[in-house]
Amino acid sequence: MGQVPSMPPVRRTGFISILLAFLCALPLVAGAAADPGFEKWKKEFRKTAMKEGITAETFDRAFKGIDSPDQWVLDKASYQPEFKAPAWQYFDNRITKYAVKRGRAKKQELKPWLDKIQKQSGVNPNILLAIWSMESSFGAILDNQTVMRSVIRSLATLAYADPKRKKFGRSQLLAALKILQSGDIDESHLTGSWAGAMGHTQFIPTSYQAYAVDMDGDGKRDIWNSVPDALATAANLLKKNGWRSGETWGYEVTIPERKLPAGKLKISEWEKLGVKRVNGKQFPRPNDIAELKVPAGRKGPAFLMLKNFFVIKRYNNSDRYAAAVGILADQIGGASPLTKDWKRPFTKLDQDEVIELQTKLKEKGFYDGEIDGKAGGGTRKAILKFEEEAGVELQGFPSKEVLELLRKQ
Known part of the structure; x- marks a missing residue:
């Protein structure tokens, strides 16, 4: 992932106005009208x-x-929205250093409850912590009255x-x-x-x-105020939809250059076609049925998805969602980041650098959103404004190139 080749500056006011609206058109809260x-x-x-x-x-x-x-x-x-967020943006904003750190801290803090929930449901606690992070940022969103x-x-x-x-x-x-x-x-x-x-x-x-569960035994199934109830409820959904205890959700794999079949095959059949685990280890259950998924195309990470991946999709019927839950869960559990990174048209920032980027954009009057280390539509809108004023190519990417330019000004 190197720098994007330089191109002549783009200065098109109409274009930028439309693109900004597409990126971050936030609906206004209208006052109640008599009806x-x-x-x-x-x-x-x-x-x-x-x-x-x-x-x-x-x-x-x-x-x-x-x-x-x-x-x-x-x-x-x-x-x-006028366009679907690229894979790198979806995963970068959900599998963050902060999410992994918070997930590991919550795992220690809630260990007795998580052990009880796992015994009751068979669901890996790391999966529940990843869902909690994805759904409400470990409950932080519940305080947002907007x-x-x-x-x-x-x-x-x-x-x-x-x-x-x-x-x-x-x-x-x-x-x-x-x-x-x-x-x-x-x-x-x-x-x-x-x-x-x-x-x-x-x-x-x-x-x-x-699916609601009264895990803490207070007589109420309170997923708003009781974290044990909320996590047990998520576990109950997964259990009742066929979660396989002790099994993973999928494997990161390498794939050959030739075309591979669509659909589900036994892992042993995928192996014969040249699909291998990235870490070189053997698949523990060659007879498991798996489906090959490449969320960002063949040049990005590839996975063999197992039964539990499709169970996660019963929570949210999205391949990206289920993959992000699985990847984040693995990292909360101590796994390293993916071997193959998402394909990006720019040089990636880590989360601390995104925070620095947002801070500098805010200081210069381009950004009025939350400084959270997540480069969503608001951040990309601010980058486009900055790029337009700086007279450089309009891209809107949270890149090292943009951060370096901000640092120099």
Whole structure:
């Protein structure tokens, strides 16, 4: 991964404006507007809820003070990014030095609970810690009132005003009302994402109903305030979806130049085709069924994915998500970084350098986001602004080249 060949400076105001909007268009939180239609919908939905066993007291308590949809939720629901983040950006922002360090610290801090959960479910604690990191940054997101809203209002907004998610909103809202009625959580703490994902491990209400566990024995399945409950709930989901205890999620491998078949084969069959473990070790179970995955194409890391990889996808149906959970889990457990790095069109920064980059961009007035060492859309937008003012090629990459340029100014 060397420097990108130099090119003539690009100065196109129209282009940069459009690209910046694509990279980091953040929806504004609109104030609540009077909506008589919402009140009418609420009265009708109250009848539906009562037919489903929700008491009038529960419904009225849940909706107290909610007299309009949340425009912020609708903005989030309708926002469609113009491009998919490249593999390097997805993995760099999730498998970080901070996440590994925090995961190892939490592993020591919660060892008695993690041992109990593993005994009960068979799930490797490192996987649970990686999910916790991915879903809520070890609970840090729960304190962010900008993104954690009333689950009742968010789901009511989707059920009332979002044609694409109306059915989802109704079913999840009914489930949320049942959670409230059960006494596991009160209405003031029933918070979640714009789509109703709740707690440390971000469960939607119906998944909560199916998998929630009272691990700490206080009589409540509290994934918002009890880390043992939240991690046990995640473990229960994996267990009930076929987690294989004592087995890994996948192996980093090297692949031959020739074309390989798609689909699933026995590991022994992959070996005959020239697929090998990067560390030179033998595969422990040659008869395991595996599928070859190359998240960034053949020039990036390659993996043979096993049953547990596909179980992780029941948590979030994304190859990138499941791979990131597995890789982060391995590193929390002491494994080295991947042998083959993600293909990038620039020289990578480590997390401390990204923090320095964000700090310098903020000092120069280009960046107003959080200094967190994660180069997301806001950071890339700021880099583009800086590059435009500096008169260099517009790329928006969190690169050593950009950091060196910032250091010189």
